[in-house]
Each structure stands twice: as C-alpha cells, then as structure tokens.
Amino acid sequence: MYQDVILDHYKHPHGRGLRDGQAEVHHVNPTCGDEITLRVRMDGDVVGDISYEGQGCSISQASASVLNELLVGKDVADAQKIQETFLELMQSRGRIEPDEAMEEVLEDAVAFAGVSKYPARVKCALLSWMAWKDATAKALSTAPDPSGTTPEETA
Amino acid sequence: MTLPPPTRRPLPGLLDTEAIRKDFPALDRVVHDGKKLVYLDNAATSQKPRQVLDTLHSYYERSNANVHRGVHVLAEEATALYEGARDKVAAFVNAPSRDEVIFTKNASESLNLVANMLGWADEPYRVDRDTEIVITEMEHHSNIVPWQLLSQRTGATLKWFGLTDDGRLDLSDIEQVITEKTKIVSFVLVSNILGTVNPVEAIVRRAQDVGALVLIDASQAAPHMALDVQALGADFVAFTGHKMVGPTGIGVLWGRQELLEDLPPFLGGGEMIETVSMHSSTYAPAPHKFEAGTPPIAQAIGLGAAVDYLSAIGMDKIAAHEHALTEYALERLREVPSLRIVGPETAVDRGAAISFTLGDIHPHDVGQVLDEQGIAVRVGHHCARPVCLRYGIPATTRASFYLYSTPAEVDALVDGLEQVRNFFG
Secondary structure (H helix, E strand, C coil): CCCCCHHHHCCCCCCCECCCEEEEEEEECCCCCCEEEEEEEECEEEEEEEEEEECHHHHHHHHHHHHHHHCCCCCCHHHHHHHHHHHHHCCCCCCCCCCCHHHHHHHHHHHHHHHCCCCCHHHHHHHHHHHHHHHHHHHHHHCCCCCCCCCCCCC | CCCCCCCCCCCCCCCCHHHHHHCCCHHHHHCCCCCCCCCCCCCCCCCCHHHHHHHHHHHHHHHHHCCCCCHHHHHHHHHHHHHHHHHHHHHHHHCCCCEEEEECCCCCHHHHHHHHHHCCCCCCCCCCCCCCEEECCCCHHHHCCHHHHHHHHCCCCEECCHHHHHHHHCCHHHHHCCCCCEEEEEEEEEEECCECCCCHHHHHHHHHHHEEEEECCCCCCCCCCCCCCCHCCEEEEECCCCCCCCCCCCCEEEEEEHHHHCCCCCCHHHHHHHHECCCEEECCCCCCCHHHCCCHHHHHHHHHHHHHHHHCHEEEEEEEHHHHHHHHHHHHCCCCCCCEEECCCCCCCCEEEEEECCCCCCCCHHHHHHCCCCCCCCEECCCHHHHHHCCCCEEEEEECCCCCHHHHHHHHHHHHHHHHHHHHC
8 A cells, every 4th residue: 555656755745835826725534634725726727736735644645745746737627637537546446457548647646546445545545636626626616717617526 | 573572571460361362253363464463442342252242143043032022932031131131231330220221322322311311301400501511621522512412402501621731631620610500510431542540539529519410431441440330429321332342232321210210211112101192101110211112132132241251250350451451551652762642651540542643653654554464453533533632633543452452462563663663764
C-alpha cells in the first residue's frame, strides 16, 4: 500500500499552502479527522492552480500532492477525465489492475491502486480529489463558463 | 523478531495466559501471510471464549424458543436460560435484586433509556426547562449525544466537567457544576480513550447532596474489575456484553428498584405490559416494563456464560493482571522516541486502554503499518472527539489489553512502533 511514490509525495508535497483562487472548499473525513482546505484558480479553461492546506494521514496528504502535480496546467475537461479515472480506480476494491492506458492518464496516481483494497483508506485517498471537484464546480459556476460543463455529483 | 525480549522480568500478578488463550479460538489466527495476530483492540470489543460460543450454539441447537409466553418444553427452557442469565448478571454486579437488571442491546441503549425515562418522568425526576444535566468532557459519544438530545427537547441545560492536562476529571468547580438544579449526573467510570478511572465517591456524594440522580457508564469497567453497584452508590449503571467476552447485541442497565417502579417505560410493545385495551395499558413490573418485544435471548444467555467465565477466573485477578500489564506497557512505551501518552502516564487509577500519538505520524498510518505486522490497534477519535479537541490532536492510536494479553504482545507493539518510525521517519 505504501508505495515509494506515495511516501515521496508525503514527505515532499507539491504545491502545499493556500494561494489565490476563485473558489475555496473545506472537506473532512469524519472517520479519521483528515481535513483539507483547497482553493482552485482557473485561467480560462485551464486549471491555473490548486492550492491546499490540511492535516491527515500519509495517504490523504500524498494524494493532494499528486492531485496538484497532475492537474495543474491541464485543460479542465482533461483534468475532470483524470479525476473520474482516479475515482474509478479508487472505488474498484482492488479489482482494477492499472494497464498502460490508465498509467498514461494517472501517472503517479496509479500508485494508489493498492489503497483501493483497504475500504477504510479509500476516503483518505479521495479527500483532496473530491474537494477539487467541488471547488472546480464552484469556480465554474461563479465564472462564466463557455464550455458549458455541468459537474455531476458522485461523492 | 530475532532479538531476545529486552530485560523482561516476571511481572507480579499475571494470569496463566497460556491456558486462558486456549479458550479463545480467534487469538490463534494468523493474518497477512503468516503473521501471528496480536489483538490489542479490546476496548473496542473482546474476543470470545469457546465456553460462550458453545453456549450460543447449544441454545440455538436445543432450546431455541421465544421466552415468557410458551407452555412447551423449549419455551420453558429458553425462559429459564434467559432469566438465569439475569440472575448471573445480578450476582456479577452485586445487585440487591435480580429485578433491577434490565437487558438492552448495548450500553448506548442503556444510556438512551435512562435519558428517555427522565424526559418523560413526573416530578421529582422530570428533566425539563430550568433543570440541569451534568456529564463530563471525557464521555464516549454515547454518553453525550443522548443528553444533548434530551436537553434540546426539554430546554434543560447541559453542563460538564472539564479535564486536567494529565487526563483526569477537573472537579475543582464541582459545586458550580452540580447544583440544586441538577437532575442527573452521568459519567464514565473508566474512560475508553484516556484509560482514566474516575473518582466515583466525590461525584456521587455531591450529587446526593443536591438530590440529583447518578448514572455510571461502566462499559470499560465491567469487563476489567469487580463491579459492585451497591458500593458505587449510583442510581443506574450501564454496560455492554461484547466487551466482556460476551456476544454483541446484549447490554445491561442496572437501576435502583424504587426508581424503576416510579419511572415510565420508553419503548412500548409485547412483554412490557400487564393488560392492554384499546384505550390504555398498564405495565409489567421492572425489569419487563423496560424490555419491550422479543429480547436478545441467545445474546443474554451468552452474556450469562461470559459472566461465568470471568467469575471463574476472578475479577480481582483479572484487574491485577491488567494492572501489571498496563504498568509494563507504559514503561515500555516511554522508551519509544516521540511517543506521547494521551491520558494518565502512570498505572494509578488507570485502566488498560492506552492512547498515544507518535510524533507527526498520523494514527491511521501507525495503525496500518502495525496491522501489516499482525498487530490490531484502534485509531481515530474513539467516539470521544471532545477529548481529542481538548488535547489539540486530530486522533490517537490506542492499544488496549485484556485478561489474555501478554507482556510479549506489549513487546511486539513496541517493536512494531519502531518499524512505524523507521518507515515514516
């Protein structure tokens, strides 16, 4: 479960700290007390920045770092596809063995495949990703949205 | 581990755990590809001995019937076994009368039952506007939320005792907390998160001075020490079966007989009545007044077997065993760098649940790496979130011991924590 990639991100997180953004959300995982405050800045259709602050286990902290590394700079539609793929992997209860196509989409995030076997920890891995989804929906609904994306609720 | 156990001297008062462990099939398990299970989550629930499991099987295989109402052989056997379990529990807690022992489904239900009795009671017991309810900051959520609900529904004021830095109740303002307006004081005898054993006498004395009722949550006490409801001096005592080698689904509320006679029922249904017409009903005497519907029959009988099992070993001996083990565990845990005990740091007035933090390593990570080594602990806020808030921590790791726990398991925990530190260090 604790892949080196995960421990690396835990010990050396990317993009930690709160910076400017159009939307902010605060999500908690009531079973273990993990918390995250996350801000999103959209530059047009591009994910300009994901900044965050929080406390929690190595899985939740590393996952936020991977989120930042993976999604910042991506077109929002691509970022949402990555988020959906990650969600699918994490909800697979260990049944999905990531193939090359999935690795290409998820990059470092495939390291969390093992976490999906531990139902108690899936929420830790998803905390920042659901927060990002929520914050992005907020940012897009406040800003005029030319792409017409309607975020759906899957949490 | 290949290293010999560090300078372990024989501990005084230990039970013959080698013999006891043979009674508990689950303790023989191996997990995660051949790791021997080290079960240190006893404050959450205990493992069950063969004697309890056999009693459950035998009841279902031979005597299964509904209680109190049949005239056939099986119904009579089931009733005798169920009521026999009540006798055993009454003797176990030194209740003056067997009719003071109410079977519930768990300690939470027992606590909720008292809260609801008082909410619907007549004077002088009635909790309403202008009265006060007193609890403490170290309660399990099951002894907080029922009182919040009662307070919200009646307008009564909820008050509580705070905690000292070393994990004890702060009773310095007891006369301001428990006042003439107080109707009920409900507190835990042994904290499930801090391990603290609370000073019953001081609280009961003050409550009696102002005419308040006292409810004691003995969920973490009944499994571990001799419990004497008369010596405690409380009006109600609640505990649960599954933490004391009994099955899940069975709890106990002991209450003083005259109170049980005066207080109204909460749940209505079969078995709790005397007569029923379409206009009104009269109620059976306690304890049946508070046991509506088919009770957890097998579970009560299983609890009776659990009580037999614990009594045969002796509650004082179990308490001595756990005390020695707790002392040893506290000593060994102090050797672990950056480990901080959350709760009393000595074994004085302390139970066998030890919560701690380990540097900045999140308890979930601690628990996961321990689990990979076969060591089962509990992580999180242990349904006592106000305690975590009080001490400014998100969560703790908790190791909790029981009559079958051994010094070797304490050593395994300490070795396991070393691996956790290496891993995340």
